Amino acid sequence: MKNINIKDLARELNLSVSTISKAFHDSHEISEDTKNRVLETARRLNYVPNPYASSLRGRRSKNIGVVIPEVADSFFSLAINGIESVAKEKGYHVLICLTHESFENEKNILKEFQGGRVDGVIMSVSTETSESGHILDLMANGLPLVFFDRVCEEIETAKITTDDFESGYKATEHLIQQGCDKIGFLGISKCLSISNRRFEGYQKALNDHVVAYDTKHTVSCTNDAAHNAALIKELLQRKDHPNGIVATVEKLTTPVYLACAELGLSIPGDLKFICFSNLETASILNPSLSTITQPAFEMGQMAATLLFKSLEKTSFSLSMESQVIPSSFIKRNSTD
Amino acid sequence: MKNINIKDLARELNLSVSTISKAFHDSHEISEDTKNRVLETARRLNYVPNPYASSLRGRRSKNIGVVIPEVADSFFSLAINGIESVAKEKGYHVLICLTHESFENEKNILKEFQGGRVDGVIMSVSTETSESGHILDLMANGLPLVFFDRVCEEIETAKITTDDFESGYKATEHLIQQGCDKIGFLGISKCLSISNRRFEGYQKALNDHVVAYDTKHTVSCTNDAAHNAALIKELLQRKDHPNGIVATVEKLTTPVYLACAELGLSIPGDLKFICFSNLETASILNPSLSTITQPAFEMGQMAATLLFKSLEKTSFSLSMESQVIPSSFIKRNSTD
DNA sequence: TTTATTTGCGAAACCGTTTTCGCCAATATA
């Protein structure tokens, strides 16, 4: 019933606790014979060491924190898989904390992390995050941090991003080449670097190809799905509505499709649509969806790899290690 | 730089550590005046208590473990949101552990949990899980456990499920009413209770409506996406292929649609298709997908609520608390 | 043979909290 601990084991084997502990860590001080006896008895008694006790003395938790806005999103869930794959290899656990796009939540989570709950942090900031004091506090406490996707540009540390500017450019250019001359942009949060970079790419493409830029065709979406749907519908029912749209996040796909259906607009006839998305169902939508697809798994993997490098040797400077992994443009029927 | 601890705080305030600790817990032993001084200084010095030290002494971790096969799945990610919403309210953290449908992983995770890392567990078993010794071991260690969705029927504890049998029945009956007379069933793993219950509902519906059951139309899918795609394609290119299909998990949608596209079969013309799914994009697929949609968030919420009840008073018996929350059938164009 | 080194292990301090217990002064009760 009750969990057995290292003392019980010591009593059972007539050894000291220190010997047991050393045997588990394969110390050279302990004879092979004793090690085997210890391991065997541990298995027999089903001994599992208490990770918190180890953390306490060892001053590391063997946990990394992953702070993300949301888990019900293909990009983030794939990124988690990437992070988890390397954490597992290193014998670490992953503590996933969701901000639900709330700055308040984000602050609280990072604050808690300063108590020693995790040894390092991988994060993608919330849409509400416009200042970075809470992040600097965390780092001042000696915790290494790696950003992925949604970064704080002003903070000096590793940032794993994709080529947001180029992708925004490419998506927009594609719409132009497909004949669009009124191109809308659905962003999220003006604070968010990725949204801004993609927007800059969008603007540059319009500029380079001498297509008019209309402020009214830029919509800043929020975390409120109903509100976004209303904004999108409002955009599309104007009589000079865009005939092409670039959307920056996966969750905007459904509202755009539904608004078109409701308003009797055909995709791609009346509106060509391309979205930043990792949705597996992109290829079977009606019509299939042209996407900019981010290397989600790889980004997670890379972020974790860098974080562990910095955990393994403190001399390793994260600030020199940012990486940009390109996204892929996948043409499908929504931009025919 | 270095994290400050309760001793530093005590030194700063010329108080003992016990006084500090009691002040934080709002003990009646401490004067209001002292409490305020402590709180204020803690804020000023940015003191955050070490959760592992508390865990160690308090013998509870304030963590619950969530063991699921996969996070990149709408059902599970929504369920996580449900679980997290109640954990947060209780001041608990959620440790998400992924089995990736591997029994070996599942065993290792549960084993680790016996070391005291979590105070209770919410789980959905892997497709490979056909025996339950590892789960019994965990419970024998005194850890409360609640199943959701994919349960082990033989284990006596709370199980939060949906009406799998009825849903399987309803889905099948719907296909029959839409004119299908050769109805296929795509299951996952013969060990899995949910797959079996849905299958039984399917069989009962066939029986009640005097529709032939053909073993060859039942496909057992695996965790290998490529393999599943091959199985599905093989099923659909037979000359007596089914004209209706019930699929038990979300991830089978894309392969079915793609196989149809490849083989020139029209949905719903040549094949009517209904899937157990929480995909947000179901309504904008080509064609839109009829679904059995599970109450994912609510199931997570309910599982967590029960787990906390049992954590709060040990007298609470989980085995009497199983709940069945009905799924909803949503008719769309894939079964027209 | 004497001294140096190695091998194998145990005692005890330590990690950062919480909690029990005891203490003294101040107040309440008899």
Add this chain to the structure above:
DNA sequence: TATATTGGCGAAAACGGTTTCGCAAATAAA
């Protein structure tokens, strides 16, 4: 006035491991 109670706090023992240090016996080197 003598005694009981209360209020406010500190010392120290836990919690379950890890790690440093010391020590005795066995082996190696001189």
